[in-house]
Structure formats: C-alpha cells, structure tokens
Amino acid sequence: MRLSAAAKDRFAQVLTSAGLALVLAVLALASPSPAQAEGRIRIAEQYGIVYLLLNVARDQQLIEKHGKAEGVDISVEWAKLSGGSAVNDALLSGAVDIAGAGVGPLLTIWDRTRGKQNVKGVASLGNFPYYLVTNNPNVKSIADFTERDRIALPAVGVSVQSRVLQLASAKLWGDAHYDKLDKISVALPHPDAAAAIIAGGTEITGHFGNPPFQEQELAENPKARIVLNSYDVLGGPSSSTVLFATEKFRKDNPKTYKAFQLALQEAAEFATANPEKAADTYLRVTGAKLDRDFLIKIIKNPDVQFKLAPQNTYTLAQFMHKVGAIKTAPASWREYFFDDAVTAQGS
Structure with missing residues (x-):
C-alpha cells in the first residue's frame, strides 16, 4: 500500500x-x-x-x-x-x-x-488512551503476534507502552512470561512507526503509540485496527x-x-x-x-x-x-x- x-x-x-x-x-x-x-x-x-x-x-x-x-x-x-x-x-x-x-x-x-x-x-x-494498532489481518489479539511480527514502541522495556504491553502479557500468559513480546518489540519514534503502519509492507506490523499517530493509522490504513487499549489493561482512565x-x-x-x-x-x-x-x-x-x-x-x-x-x-x-x-x-x-x-x- x-x-x-x-x-x-x-x-x-x-x-x-x-x-x-x-x-x-x-x-x-x-x-x-x-x-x-x-x-x-x-x-x-x-x-x-x-x-x-x-x-x-x-x-x-x-x-x-x-x-x-x-x-x-x-x-x-x-x-x-x-x-x-x-x-x-x-x-x-x-x-x-x-x-x-x-x-x-x-x-x-x-x-x-x-x-x-x-x-x-x-x-x-x-x-489519554494508548492503542496498540496492527495492520496484520491475522492478529486479533496480542496472542496472535508471531516471530514474523514486529511491534514498534518508543523504548523496549522502558516506555509506558512497553510496560503496559508487559502487564497485558502477564495477565494473558502469567507473570513469568510478562516480557514474552519484548523479543519482537523494536524502538522507533512514533512518527516513523505510524508511517510504517500506514504504508504496510514492512516488518513493522504493530505500533503501540499515542495520539495523534494511532488515530492517523486507523484513518489512513483500512487494514489497521486496535488490538489493545491501555485503559482496558490498567482498569480505567x-x-x-x-x-x-x-x-x-x-x-x-x-x-x-x-x-x-x-x-x-x-x-x-x-x-x-x-x-x-x-x-x-x-x-x-x-x-x-x-x-x-x-x-x-x-x-x-x-x-x-x-x-x-x-x-x-x-x-x-x-x-x-x-x-x-x-x-x-x-x-x-x-x-x-x-x-x-x-x-x-x-x-
């Protein structure tokens, strides 16, 4: 695309x-x-x-x-x-x-x-709610990400997006596997990650971003959809x-x-x-x-x-x-x- x-x-x-x-x-x-x-x-x-x-x-x-x-x-x-x-x-x-x-x-x-x-x-x-957005049609939840996917976020293991993803992983797979998705996560500035999700065709198939980048992805790529909402993981605003x-x-x-x-x-x-x-x-x-x-x-x-x-x-x-x-x-x-x-x- x-x-x-x-x-x-x-x-x-x-x-x-x-x-x-x-x-x-x-x-x-x-x-x-x-x-x-x-x-x-x-x-x-x-x-x-x-x-x-x-x-x-x-x-x-x-x-x-x-x-x-x-x-x-x-x-x-x-x-x-x-x-x-x-x-x-x-x-x-x-x-x-x-x-x-x-x-x-x-x-x-x-x-x-x-x-x-x-x-x-x-x-x-x-x-602000943060969305994990994917352009991979096979990914319906974080459980569907594979070794072929890459999730972009500001800093692996440090950023709030990374920590929220770890918390979601711990809830799904148990505390011992809280960092399960770290190995397919990559550090990338939000604008660069958004451009990759919108364009498609790159190794970046997921982006845990923030406004307005997450909304741009959803508006400009019809394949893009929300996989995870930070408010859901944290229990509210x-x-x-x-x-x-x-x-x-x-x-x-x-x-x-x-x-x-x-x-x-x-x-x-x-x-x-x-x-x-x-x-x-x-x-x-x-x-x-x-x-x-x-x-x-x-x-x-x-x-x-x-x-x-x-x-x-x-x-x-x-x-x-x-x-x-x-x-x-x-x-x-x-x-x-x-x-x-x-x-x-x-x-």
Missing part, C-alpha cells in the same frame, strides 16, 4: 526532525551545562498530542508569564527526544531540568535515583505521560518550579475550555501536517482529560515491582511524586 501525499510529507519531515533531535541530544549529553539557581528551565518533550499542555505553555509563554509574577525572568529551553531511555539519560546527565515521558520511565528513574538525585513526578499531562525532575532542581529553583506548575495549570484550563484553539496551537508549535478537524476530534474525545494530578498510576508501579523491573515497592503513588498542590488529588 502506498503512502498518501500527506503521509509522505509527514514522514520526510519526521526523519529530518528526528535526526536533528538526535544530534541535539548527543551534543547535550556530551557536554551538559549545570543546573542554575532560578531563572532557567530546560524541558525535554517527545512526540504527540499528549504534550499539548507544553505546546500551549510554550506558545503563550506561560512559564515566563508566571515567572514574572514570582519576580523571576525565566529563560525556557526546549528539547525534543524520543523514548524514555533518552529522556531519563538527559535528565540524569544534567542536560535538561524537566523530563517528559510515560509513567514507566518515571518509575524506573525514581527507583534508580532513590537516595541520590531523588527524581520524582512534577505533574501529569493528562489522561490513567495518566499516560508525566513530567519529572530531580529533588535538587525543585529545591534550588522554587520560584521557577512554581511558575512552571502554574503555567501547566493555566494550559490545562485553556485546552479544556478551548479545544479548537488548542488544536491550532498544536499545529502551529509542532508544524504537524494534520487536518484541523481531525485533531479537534481527538482532543474532544471523552476519554481525554487534561489533569495535572496523576491518575491510576499505582497499578503499573505494583506490577513493575512484582516482576522485578523496579527494586523498591512504593507504598502509594505519593512516593514517586513530589508533594505539591497540583498533584494532591492523584492516584
């Missing part, structure tokens, strides 16, 4: 942006600059509408706005990476101050840095993407940290009240080649909720400890999120 003109354009753009992001990431990791006290914040985001609140904050300069209210002129720097592993490495190397990734990468880095950098969650970016930081950054930059959270809060209110304008913001900031009405429909999906408090994350935390993915068993979600007002009503 051939790519549509829009898909070809998007694929070419993705390759360029992904290559640039890789170069920037390598340079940042090679010579990271130390965190500064107040007035500077470096934020790592990834691909997809799940980062819409950051797009809004960037477009409206909300961090800078709330910084001025706190008496601080804040310089904001943005980096785009792909995969929880890259994001976690960037945070620990000192290349960024705020990391954006799934709950899986947060739990991994929280466990890894306990008693050292003490990385914890800063806020959720909202609840859940935070898909979260932001996290080191204890030192939070402690050394209280005004900048507060301004960042207030900016997110205003962005969440804006996106909830103005889905059309939020869609325009996403298109403007990311340069994505998406139909505006298509994007608005995704944002208006009743399953999508813009909340800063994490929701339904503890199920994954318990699972990851149970299978040995993290050494520490958190007593509750509060152990891996900072004690802040915006996250007080989490779970």
Whole structure:
C-alpha cells in the first residue's frame, strides 16, 4: 500500500526532525551545562498530542508569564527526544531540568535515583488512551503476534507502552512470561512507526503509540485496527505521560518550579475550555501536517482529560515491582511524586 501525499510529507519531515533531535541530544549529553539557581528551565518533550499542555505553555509563554509574577525572568529551553531511555539519560546527565515521558520511565528513574538525585513526578499531562494498532489481518489479539511480527514502541522495556504491553502479557500468559513480546518489540519514534503502519509492507506490523499517530493509522490504513487499549489493561482512565525532575532542581529553583506548575495549570484550563484553539496551537508549535478537524476530534474525545494530578498510576508501579523491573515497592503513588498542590488529588 502506498503512502498518501500527506503521509509522505509527514514522514520526510519526521526523519529530518528526528535526526536533528538526535544530534541535539548527543551534543547535550556530551557536554551538559549545570543546573542554575532560578531563572532557567530546560524541558525535554517527545512526540504527540499528549504534550499539548507544553505546546500551549510554550506558545503563550506561560512559564515566563508566571515567572514574572514570582519576580523571576525565566529563560525556557526546549528539547525534543524520543523514548524514555533518552529522556531519563538527559535528565540524569544534567542536560535538561524537566523530563517528559510515560509513567514507566518515571518509575524506573525514581527507583534508580532513590537516595541520590531523588527524581520524582512534577505533574501529569493528562489522561489519554494508548492503542496498540496492527495492520496484520491475522492478529486479533496480542496472542496472535508471531516471530514474523514486529511491534514498534518508543523504548523496549522502558516506555509506558512497553510496560503496559508487559502487564497485558502477564495477565494473558502469567507473570513469568510478562516480557514474552519484548523479543519482537523494536524502538522507533512514533512518527516513523505510524508511517510504517500506514504504508504496510514492512516488518513493522504493530505500533503501540499515542495520539495523534494511532488515530492517523486507523484513518489512513483500512487494514489497521486496535488490538489493545491501555485503559482496558490498567482498569480505567490513567495518566499516560508525566513530567519529572530531580529533588535538587525543585529545591534550588522554587520560584521557577512554581511558575512552571502554574503555567501547566493555566494550559490545562485553556485546552479544556478551548479545544479548537488548542488544536491550532498544536499545529502551529509542532508544524504537524494534520487536518484541523481531525485533531479537534481527538482532543474532544471523552476519554481525554487534561489533569495535572496523576491518575491510576499505582497499578503499573505494583506490577513493575512484582516482576522485578523496579527494586523498591512504593507504598502509594505519593512516593514517586513530589508533594505539591497540583498533584494532591492523584492516584
């Protein structure tokens, strides 16, 4: 099946942006600059509408706005990476101050840095259902994937998509086989994976993605269909993407940290009240080649909720400890999120 003109354009753009992001990431990791006290914040985001609140904050300069209210002129720097592993490495190397990734990468880095950098969650970016989409007509459930299939996701064994797939596998085949599908999983940025699913004819027959890529696959390839929904695996609406930081950054930059959270809060209110304008913001900031009405429909999906408090994350935390993915068993979600007002009503 051939790519549509829009898909070809998007694929070419993705390759360029992904290559640039890789170069920037390598340079940042090679010579990271130390965190500064107040007035500077470096934020790592990834691909997809799940980062819409950051797009809004960037477009409206909300961090800078709330910084001025706190008496601080804040310089904001943005980096785009792909995969929880890259994001976690960037945070620990000192290349960024705020990391954006799934709950899986947060739990991994929280466990890894306990008693050292003490990385914890800063806020959720909202609840979004993640779909595992396939273009293989023989695959009706995850049990039907074979050695000939390849499932694309941001980072094997680390990303939230990978962890949710492991949890689904454990429910199907037992805890001892939770990583059964890891061997046919491959790390690939969402835009690249979506292009492969839409085009067909490649080794990639499955993609555990996020909006808008999963919706594009379903709309542009008539053979594409949903095999797994993250909400079904986790037992309901859940935070898909979260932001996290080191204890030192939070402690050394209280005004900048507060301004960042207030900016997110205003962005969440804006996106909830103005889905059309939020869609325009996403298109403007990311340069994505998406139909505006298509994007608005995704944002208006009743399953999508813009909340800063994490929701339904503890199920994954318990699972990851149970299978040995993290050494520490958190007593509750509060152990891996900072004690802040915006996250007080989490779970």
